[in-house]
Amino acid sequence: MLEHVPQPSVARAPDPRGPAPTILHLDMDAFFAAVEQAAKPSLRGKPVIVGGLGPRGVVATCSYEARVFGVHSAMPTAQARRLCPNAAYLYPRGAVYRRVSGQVMALLGELSPLVEPLSLDEAFVDLRAGGVPPDIVHTRAAAERLRADIRARTGLPGSVGLAGSKMLAKIASELAKPDGLHVVLPGTERALLAPMPVRTLPGVGPATAETLRRAGLTTIQQLVEAGEDELVRLLGKAHGAGIHVMATGHDERPVVAERDTKSVSVEDTYDVDLHDRMRIRGEVARLADRCVGRLRGAGRSGRTVVLKVRRYDFSTLTRSETLRGPTDDPVVVREAAERLLESVDTTGGVRLLGVGVSGLADYTQEDLFAQYAEAHPGPEPAAGPLPALPAPPVALPEPEPATRRWLPGHDVRHAEHGAGWVQGSGVGRVTVRFEEPGSPAPGRVRTFADDDPALEPGEPLPLVPEDAA
Incomplete structure (x- = not known):
């Protein structure tokens, strides 16, 4: 042969x-x-x-x-x-x-x-x-x-x-x-792509690139020369055929103006592992509230609450609970996240926590109840004692910092020196450079006590004055 x-x-x-x-x-x-x-x-x-x-x-x-x-x-x-x-x-x-x-x-x-x-x-x-x-x-x-x-x-x-x-x-x-x-x-598309590495193409990640490398295919030109049949043999029918089409310079994907958000989530990574169960529970509650804030800001609700926990050994666990209907109620999301936490062992320490909501909708369960009540009016409820409401959840107070926290890069304003930004802080002092976006030269640097009453967080200034833009 x-x-x-x-x-x-x-x-x-x-x-x-x-x-x-x-x-x-x-x-x-x-x-x-x-x-x-x-x-x-x-x-x-x-x-x-x-x-x-x-x-x-x-x-x-x-x-x-x-x-x-x-x-x-x-x-x-x-x-x-x-x-x-x-x-x-x-x-x-x-x-x-x-x-x-x-x-x-x-x-x-x-x-x-x-x-x-x-x-x-x-x-x-x-x-x-x-x-x-x-x-x-x-x-x-x-x-x-x-x-x-x-x-x-x-x-x-x-x-x-x-x-x-x-x-x-x-x-x-x-x-x-x-x-x-x-x-x-x-x-000129084919000539442009020919010498580029296979990772340049959409859909070619590390695993696919390694499969192709073992077959001696490292450039896009080599993918074209190998042909569709060989790529299908290596990667499967759909993936191999799609990669071959891309390698030849063709991409029929349209520009889509509306990209539907599938979930909303927030997470925090901690500098020191969290071990205290009450502290972890408080962090989950806080993240749930932040997540609902983003959810409401987007005008959405969701029916599946997701908890993400990365433990001390870098193992990552996710737990989810699907509700009876979409909601944007912070109490409902918070309680669901806390229930999910009960099934996670955190005794070794936690380095990351996250709370998300998926299954998004533009309405809430309460909206559906209201619509049903309007369409199907019923008799007035009989007089009598109202059912007992569940006790509100106990908010776990976050410890107050001994001093205000000044983060490098963040904006501040001084009563005498005006607008500036934090260059650094520590051991009871904060160093500020006083300058604005339009300043022709670097501003002056001054250091203050971190509890100086004349120093406070500032509002960011526009990069270009509105009259100039």
Whole structure:
């Protein structure tokens, strides 16, 4: 049997009949860190790392200046400190990031009605749905205008990819980083993908990549040469066929404006393992209340309560309870979470707790009762004593800190010196740098007692003054 020898590919001119580059992918560069650099003039051009700062903290994102030292997202903060000890380490300011994200998403909405957000700093846009003519001149102009508008409104850089599909647009935005624009011209898709590693394709995770590697397939070009039948043999019919289609540069997934949220959850990781059962129960109750707050903020309710517990040995347990109907009642969610906790052994210690609600709906069980009562009016209840109500749950008080907690990176205001942010705190002192987003130069640094009555938490200032935007 003759061994098949692959023939060298012949270079061909791009085929202009490919799909027009009307799918735009925006990825804000190092978003959290970029927001902090824009808000704090003293950090511009310097390594900035945002994330959890405790012994078990994890890097959420870092500036490009920090990436030079090998720091990256999801790295333990302790490791990042060893690699880049002179960086600014800041706690996240979620409310600020959400506000800036809202400004960016509003600009995308002006560009097209079909916007598919993937996260606070990333989204797909269908330019054709926004009336942009499907040719390279007009789509490129729209992308450049978007980048300029984002810079003017937020002061932040963003990278944009343009292509005929979502997969290629996302790859293009990666090639555009930082702060650039990359367009995949029709007919060049296969040449662009050929040398890239298989992990570039959607759906190829570590396990799939390892299966392909054992078969000698590490690049996308090798996937194409292997053929669909071989990939189906290795990965199964649906997965193998899908990967082959992607490898040939095809992706028919549309931009979907509405992404239905399947669950709402909150979780906390603790610097020191929790052992006290009453403390753990109190944390679960607090997380349940926070979860319901998010649930109500989204205008939703849910019928399945989920408890997540990561123990001292890193084993993670999940327990769930499905209610008779959807609810957004904090008492109901709290009691369900506490019942679930009763089935979990926490004697060895707990390092993470989480509470979530799934099976979301736009109504609650109480709404259904009210609708039924309106449709089926019945006789008035007979007079008599009201049934006894269950006693309200006992709220476990959280211990009051001996002093106020000043988190690095968070905003403060001093009665005399004005707005600033916390550079560091400890041993009864807090160090503040007084500067604002529009300051032309780094601000002055002063240190105060952490209980100084003139110092209080401050409101974040806009990155760009509204009159300038």
